[in-house]
Amino acid sequence: MHIHEYQAKSLFACHGIPILASHLVVVGDDIESVCASIEKRAWIAKAQVHAGGRGKAGGVVRVDDPSELASVVTNMLGTSLVTKQTGEMGLPVNSILLEEVIEIEREIYLALLVDRGSKQIAIIASAEGGMDIEQVAQKTPEKIVTHFIHPAAGLQLNQIRNIGYALKLEKNQHSQLQEILFNLYHLFVSNDCSLVEINPLIVDANGNLIALDAKINIDDNALHRQQDIQEFRDISQENISEAHAEKLGLNYIKLDGNIGCIVNGAGLAMATMDLVKHHGGEPANFLDVGGGATQSKVAEAFKLVLSDDNVKSIFVNIFGGIVRCDLIAQGILDAIQEVELSIPVTVLLQGTNAAEGKKLLENQSAKIIPVSTLTEGAMQAVMLANT
Secondary structure: OEOOHHHHHHHHHHOOOOEOOEEEEEOOOOHHHHHHHOOOOOEEEEEOOOOOOOOOOOOEEEEOOHHHHHHHHHHHOOOEEOOOOOOOOOEEOOEEEEEEOOOEEEEEEEEEEEEOOOOEEEEEEEOOOOOOHHHHHHHOHHHEEEEEEOOOOOOOHHHHHHHHHHOOOOHHHHHHHHHHHHHHHHHHHHOOEEEEEEEEEEEEOOOOEEEOOOEEEEOHHHHHHOHHHHOOOOHHHOOHHHHHHHHHOOEEEEOOOOEEEEEOOHHHHHHHHHHHHHOOOOEOEEEEOOOOOOHHHHHHHHHHHHOOOOOOEEEEEEEEOOOOHHHHHHHHHHHHHHOOOOOOEEEEEEEOOHHHHHHHHOOOOOOEEEOOOHHHHHHHHHHHHOO
16 A cells, blocks of 8 residues: 555654654645745645656645745645656645755665565665666666565664665764664564655755655555554545455456456466467456455456446456356346446356356357357457457
């Protein structure tokens, strides 16, 4: 789960990580009154959306004239911000974080993340902060320092010292880095994070380290342990279809293709998408209805895929192990009774009661095309999407 910058910084404050003085303005606030109550000085107005690249998209604005602050906030609040990470529709700006402007001497990159390869938490640091770390990794990988935290040993002082030397910090800044990293590590573990990123971690004019930005992602699988964190969720920043699918107990991710996929089991879903791609098609979604899919769940999945206007054909691939194929077939029929079916549906049913399922679908609609193999199904779905 993603959270906003201002929410991440509230967690930083709770864990003793230095941040700048700030004010939050949300939709519905009396902007004139809020801005009038703020100290008359320069501020940075930062649109709060779940996407990077805000500065390049006009979502981070410096306001040197206090009399213009209310106008800048008014023009930003309630709009949609389009960045390289949001897509064409952008994301709604329902809140703006106002932060004081200070003099910056240096910008550093610092992050903790789950490294699945090593099965440990990784610390990634670079003296090249304030820019895309991916570009630094690609062009000058030697400028990135990585240390792994063993779960049994925890974060070690020698690791922090090595990071401080690599970042060319001054003597007094090493102790600051030590406190920040220990606090970040505690925040990371105690809140079940998958990523904590500060870009940039700045050195101000007084030589102090301060988190100028904050990004935190929470492991969805651990949200049941993080009741307070769940309150941070902002549905307006999420894909509507994906949020609806989650409520239905479906694993759904929208993609950019035109072939809708309805599959039971994550592994089979990935294989199905790969084969569609192999035969020249583009999947419109990842959709796993689960190993214990019910008739009603399949019907909801069908309606969800059909709600995507980009979908030109659908490929249903069900292996009946726990689930019965005849129930899946009935779910498909239930769905097309509720939604006017205007696109072809390729159906592959294998396993428990597959014959009964195929029989139910026979002669029900010219739009439903049964197939016998996965390869045949992928080729058929691609062909139908392109005709």
